[in-house]
Ligand SMILES: NC(=O)C1=CN([C@@H]2O[C@H](COP(=O)(O)OP(=O)(O)OC[C@H]3O[C@@H](n4cnc5c(N)ncnc54)[C@H](O)[C@@H]3O)[C@@H](O)[C@H]2O)[C@@H](O)CC1
Ligand SMILES: Nc1ncnc2c1ncn2[C@@H]1O[C@H](COP(=O)(O)OP(=O)(O)O)[C@@H](O)[C@H]1O
């Protein structure tokens with residue numbers, strides 16, 4: 001499990017370390033880790049051309065000290081001071097001692113031929129988008145050939161939310177200190193951070209603001225069946241989705257549930273013929289949910305319509321004391337009658353994309369974690385807000401940010417697949433927030449495996465679910 005932290009949490013955790021270590025020691029740890037990471041990324045130091053973008057705070061100090069270390073190993077280092085009067089004094093002196101050049105004119109900073117650019121403009125102290133001089137330097141860096149490495153946080157990215165107002169540094173790698181910040185893995189920050197490398201500063205950290213599951217975490221939540229298991233003990237999931245005219249959502253959702261946890265899937269609805277033809281393993285009825293037989297969790301909504309019949313099916317399912325995943329058309333129905341969800345005591349997972357989220361009546365600004373958390377608290381449900389970094393929030397404030405996936409998942413029907421995956425995990429008895437977070441992780445991994453063969457369609461994601469499950473568990477054996 002990777003803990004995700006806010007800037008305030010990191011600052012607070014730094015205080016006791018700052019108090020008990022000599023002045024500058026923590027920055028030395030950070031800068032040494034940064035220089036080591038850079039050496040690993042570029043493979044050597046001698047003759048490597050490095051440009052440092054140096055702002056007015058300690059983030060610039062980190063860049064200067066790391067630049068001094070690289071210069072000491074034979075790199076040709078140039079520091080561009082964006083606020084010359086306020087550059088970190090000790091770091092600047094160290095760079096000069098090591099033979100680094102210092103300039104104040106972006107045109108003279110060698111960005112057109114740098115091998116490596118270190119962004120030390122702002123870190124956790126940054127506010128808002130880049131100011132004009134910084135934005136100009138970043139544009140020159142982007143136009144040049146250098147590897148773009150952000151120091152702690154890509155400048156212009158809000159460390160807490162991932163929000164970008166205006167311009168920000170588009171890093172290929174981010175070397176972050178002490179703890180991974182929430183804003184590096186969600187919203188626009190995720191796209192700007194590139195690959196995130198964590199440098200341990202030995203901080204005593206509190207409970208994280210949010211979490212990210214690893215493959216090993218998901219494997220632990222999804223044990224293989226044992227000798228004592230039968231098809232019922234693995235969890236029976238019920239699916240109500242699709243229609244006679246549009247059986248696709250039902251076929252994808254049922255298939256995804258089967259391919260995730262093939263104990264037993266019961267389908268009820270008017271796409272019965274299509275589901276029977278596609279998945280002979282499913283137990284199918286064209287009746288109501290009550291006609292399907294006993295299940296441990298329901299998935300309702302994908303392709304199910306929003307008419308009176310769909311409303312009555314949704315009400316029937318939500319009136320059970322079982323975990324229910326509500327998706328797609330059923331979310332539209334919930335937006336009209338949110339008390340259908342609020343009144344429940346059993347777990348409910350809602351899986352909106354952005355438009356469905358706003359239709360539910362919640363504001364979606366640049367803070368996706370905050371928005372999902374507020375919606376979950378208001379509805380007393382688990383909210384899975386889809387996106388390139390899907391956010392899963394529980395009513396008690398627990399948040400997971402998904403770290404797997406590929407933009408190729410932006411294709412019709414992949415949401416129906418996700419519903420089937422999470423439904424199957426709910427039926428195993430996992431707590432709703434863990435089922436949703438693990439399901440998003442697995443769905444993303446299956447998407448990545450499918451995309452390895454080129455552009456994917458939703459059925460490819462279903463087909464790759466067994467391999468995704470297998471690879472998770474394989475890694476911890
Ligand atoms: N506290 C510590 O001892 C440590 C801090 N570290 C570094 O210190 C950083 C935090 O340093 P600071 O608190 O000095 O803050 P930063 O260096 O992150 O940024 C603050 C400075 O940037 C300017 N600034 C803010 N927004 C800007 C914008 N949009 N465009 C241009 N300039 C802007 C401000 O005027 C201020 O001078 C961390 O991110 C990390 O890199 C590390 O060295 C580890 C140890
Ligand atoms: N740019 C992207 N990068 C990664 N994953 C994405 C991206 N866009 C969408 N997805 C994922 O694809 C799925 C799309 O779901 P949804 O919008 O409900 O599609 P549909 O309704 O067609 O099934 C979600 O799991 C979402 O997280």
Ligand SMILES: [K+]
Pocket residue numbers: 059119120121122123150151152153154155
């Ligand atoms: K930075």
